[in-house]
Amino acid sequence: MKQLFSVLALSALMFSACGDKDKTPNPLNPSSGSMEAKIDGSSWKAALAVQAVKSGGTFQVTGSDNSGKQLNVTIMNYNGPGNYTLGGPATSGNGSNGRWTAGLSSDQTYSTMVGQGEGTCNISKEEGGKVEGTFSFTAKNTEGKQVTVTDGSFSAKL
Numbered sequence: 001m002k003q004l005f006s007v008l009a010l011s012a013l014m015f016s017a018c019g020d021k022d023k024t025p026n027p028l029n030p031s032s033g034s035m036e037a038k039i040d041g042s043s044w045k046a047a048l049a050v051q052a053v054k055s056g057g058t059f060q061v062t063g064s065d066n067s068g069k070q071l072n073v074t075i076m077n078y079n080g081p082g083n084y085t086l087g088g089p090a091t092s093g094n095g096s097n098g099r100w101t102a103g104l105s106s107d108q109t110y111s112t113m114v115g116q117g118e119g120t121c122n123i124s125k126e127e128g129g130k131v132e133g134t135f136s137f138t139a140k141n142t143e144g145k146q147v148t149v150t151d152g153s154f155s156a157k158l
Contacts, residue, residue, distance in 0.1 A: 033156030035063030037071060037135070037149050039100060044069065052131050052156035054078065059123070061131070061154050070101040071149070073121050073135050081126050086119040086137050087112025096121075098137035100147050110139035110147040117146070129158050 033050030036043070046063030053060050059078035064070040075084045076095040086098045098119050102108040112119055119137020126132075135152040 033063075033154065035061070035071060035154040035156070037152035040148055044071070046071070050154065050156050052154070052158050054158050061156055063154065068103055071152070072099040075121060081123045084121045084123070086121055086135070087114060087116060087139070088118045090115030098135060098139060098149060100139060100149055107141050107143050110141045112137050112139045116140045119149070126158070131156055131158055
């Protein structure tokens with residue numbers, strides 16, 4: 001009986017040592033960031049995940065909801081806070097782009113890839129492992145249909 005009591009006491013001690021400070025953040029938790037915009041005038045907000053990555057001169061922020069919709073901004077030649085052009089004329093050579101995905105089929109993806117649309121992204125703050133900004137753009141799908149993204153904003157951990 002003493003041995004059983006000792007095992008139970010040791011187990012209780014081990015489990016009590018595992019506190020909230022040891023929790024690993026859930027990458028699908030939208031509290032790690034926020035993203036919202038108006039898509040052709042209708043409000044949209046990321047409810048599933050918001051993530052930002054900065055690597056090798058490229059910055060990317062993506063937000064998604066639980067119905068398969070996703071908003072993405074990618075900036076090439078990123079060098080910190082400032083204004084960046086998304087898309088533009090085919091002759092511009094600008095690889096930065098905005099993308100709205102309304103569903104799973106290829107005609108539901110709208111992009112500002114060079115010659116398909118244009119817009120801007122303003123990175124207003126990058127400090128302490130967090131980035132914030134605003135964006136807007138027009139983009140086309142593979143059938144040439146256009147979508148307008150306005151009043152976009154994000155706040156995310158890098």
